[in-house]
Amino acid sequence: MTSSTDSNSPLRLDFATLDDLSEITELWYNAFTTPGLRAIWPDTPGVRQWWHAANQHDMLHKPREKYLKVVDTAQNGRIVAYAKWSLQTAEERGARWPAWHPDMDPVRNDAFLHQLETCRATLVGGGRPNFCRLKPDLDMLATHTAYRRMGAARLLLEWGCQAADEAGVPIYIDASQSGKPVYERLGFEDRSYLLGGDTGELAAMVRDPRKSSA
Structure with a gap:
């Protein structure tokens, strides 16, 4: 898979x-620096190791959790x-994240x-086919600050959107407010207003499946 x-x-x-x-950690x-997200995942050596171990576990034991990367071929594959796209049902997947690290606030x-x-x-x-039953489900997307507005996020999103359209299922993503335009260009809609409250730094976005034009 190269595109x-x-x-x-x-x-x-x-x-x-x-x-x-x-490199992913x-x-x-680099990508997530807002106060709210740094309060959830503080930048400490222990939490960085937590991220490394969590992703390592899923790569080794959850083959339908798909980790994709975009590399710069002009910079030695940086x-x-x-x-991270999940192609599992909720039952197959289990807990979304492992137990919190001691550096984290478990209540928060x-x-x-x-x-x-x-x-x-x-x-x-x-009850409709959705993230609880059929996948894909977008768990994480991060773009280095030096590479924003260059098409990297679009490559990652198009992969999952194609899979969702083939399966006839919607995609849900908790998008950063700054990232909303990227998702909107691919058909995601901010539906935070349907939740009846403030969603804070994140926008609740949904993309309904598109029918093939063939």
Whole structure:
């Protein structure tokens, strides 16, 4: 699997591997710097190791959790963006994240996780084929600050959108407010207003499946 935004772009899409985990963790902390997310995942050596171990576990034991990366072929394959797509049912998948690290606030984090799952269930639940049954489900997407607006996120999103359209299922994503335009260009809609409250730094976005024009 290799693709690019255009023939002249040095950016290429591929599957991430265990060897990429340290670079992925570094990229996550570059991409997400808002006070709210740093309160959930503080930048400490212990929490960085928590991220590394969590992703390593899923790569090794959950083969339908797909880690994708976009690399800059002009910079020795530097990882400039990554995404985690889940192709599992909720029952297959189990807990979304492992037990919190001691450097984290478990009360805050449990409340945050509960909010995320409640939003998902409200917007794409109700018995229809959705994230609880059929996948894909976008778990994470991060782009290095030096590579934004260059098409990296689009490569990662198009992969999952195609899978969702083939399966006839919606995609849910908790998007950053700054990232909303990227998702909107691919058909995601901000449906936070349906939740009846403030969703804070994140926008609850849904993309309904598109029918093939063939």
